Amino acid sequence: QGPGHSHWSYEEREHWGVDYPDCAGNGQSPINIDTAKTTFSPQLRPIQLSGYSLPANEKLRLRNNGHTVQLDLPESLAITGGYTQQYRAVQLHLHWGSLSGPGSEHTVNGRRFAAESPFGPCLCHYCGFSVLQVGPRENPYYQEILEHLYKIQSEGEEVLVPGFNIAGLLPANLKLYFQYNGSLTTPPCYQTVKWTVFNQTMLLSHSQMSVLVMTLRSDDSQPLQNNYRPVQNLHGRRVL
Template identity: 35%
Template sequence: MASVWDSGLGSWSKSIRLEESSSCWENGSACALQPSSSPPPHLLAARIPACPDGEKTWPKKYPFCGGVFQSPIDFHNDILQYDTTLLPLELVGYNVSSTDHFMLTNNGHSVRMSLFPTMHIRNLPFQYTATQLHLHWGNRNKPEGSEHTVSGRHFAAELHIVHYNSDKYPDVTAAIDKSDGLAVLAILIEVRCMSCAFSIVNNVALVPGFDIQELLPDQLDEYYRYEGSLTTPPCYPSVLWTVFRHPVKVSEEQLLALETALYCTQPNDPAPLEMVNNFRHIQKFDERLVSVSFRQGKGISFTFAERGEYNTLHLFSTFYPKFSRHFTAPWRHIHYLQFTDGEFEEEEDFLNVLQEVSSRVGQNPGVLAPDFFEPLDNISALSIK
């Protein structure tokens, strides 16, 4: 992982710039979605003309952007459903020889790498063939540039690997506006640590081949799956999204390089314009179903409510709220209290722990010692007097 993410973004990205561009994002500081030169067909979905008022203006020219089943969305417990039929993805042809080269470009709103048609995904409803990957990020002052969020939490950035349905369509241009046309793998990115030699050729960088799978998290069997849209105009609702549960990690220095080294300056601009905040905001859920291939963490939270001489200890499960318990006793002071978010593989495991906690509380109505919960896995120590 680290050897591939060690890509010196700052070393090449300033040389990969556009002569013309325009600002099309919410705060007006991000860069254009329209390159000056004519792009190949698979870039058409990432192009729109100037829109200085931000993404709220997209629906005026691109009606799908104001329609249903838009992306990105927030993944929270209320909308998730465990699906036993979801299989680990099988990635074919992702390990590319170093004698071959990927072409890396600044397309005006992101950094984009073209992929080879020998790369496929299996274990989806159809075979999907890779076409390109690109990144979304924030800015140096607010590095929260992921498009999808988990329980309201943004990640530092997000990588998208775009594929088209090659079982049904000859190329991405034919597939892009079809309901089953695209499949995107989304990788959430957290800050940790990453440097690959690029040679600059005109306005592109040539990247020696490597194993694209190394950009993905280790656990390919844990992901969110839903039907959504492109996150840039024309926002076609044509994407089968797979968002991996576990983020990959990059260094703070590399994230800063990404946030400060890419530019999209127009010829008449008095100063260079940084490409930042190139992510779309969270969209309405529209009653969709999000399937997950993993069982959610079943946490127990411990909280107190003071009521005169008696306090109440609440044991609450975010995943199994119907099994929550509360106990009232003459506890006067909270000596130590820590919330916990333990994980349990099965409902039975959670209920066993809850039963043990309930039993101990019942046996100790006056004082709970500091080691009260120590023998229990995933439960923090609690001391109350």
């Protein structure tokens, strides 16, 4: 079910391990990716997408679950590549900071980006994501989500949005990525996720980023901001 659906908060993230033991495990996410310490793996194939261009008459559910905004995806979307498995993409959601600071969960060489957009069946075995930066132009694909946020400002609100080319939310170059074994970044923090981190970043305009960080309210009716978990220790895990 992704982030949400249980009584936890980002303000208490340092204490998640009390109620959710896996959150205190040695295989947790997110992490900092030190590119100089990654290992090249020739077995990793380019990521490929199928079924991602959706017609406008195929409606998608967009909702505010109090922790993030989540877009539910149809079962026809598939992800292949990496170590040859095929996965179904069932949802995507976003992590962001505030107007005063960035809010991606993963960092690269110690750098935190403006926001992060995980997609896939993240609860089970696979989660890939794009990192988002502020750029000079509006991103038409993310606008398909952002233009509806005002309709779901409060927790529990949802709206049906027209289908669009979901692949546009991801980088054009899906050949370059990092991969590692980790966990859900929210309770219950199950350590069963293979994370794929794309090298290429996506750009949102400054006004789009402002809409993302200012529009929604959390489960306590406060502004929904800084919904990210700090980086976790690698504990000897390899990043490919």
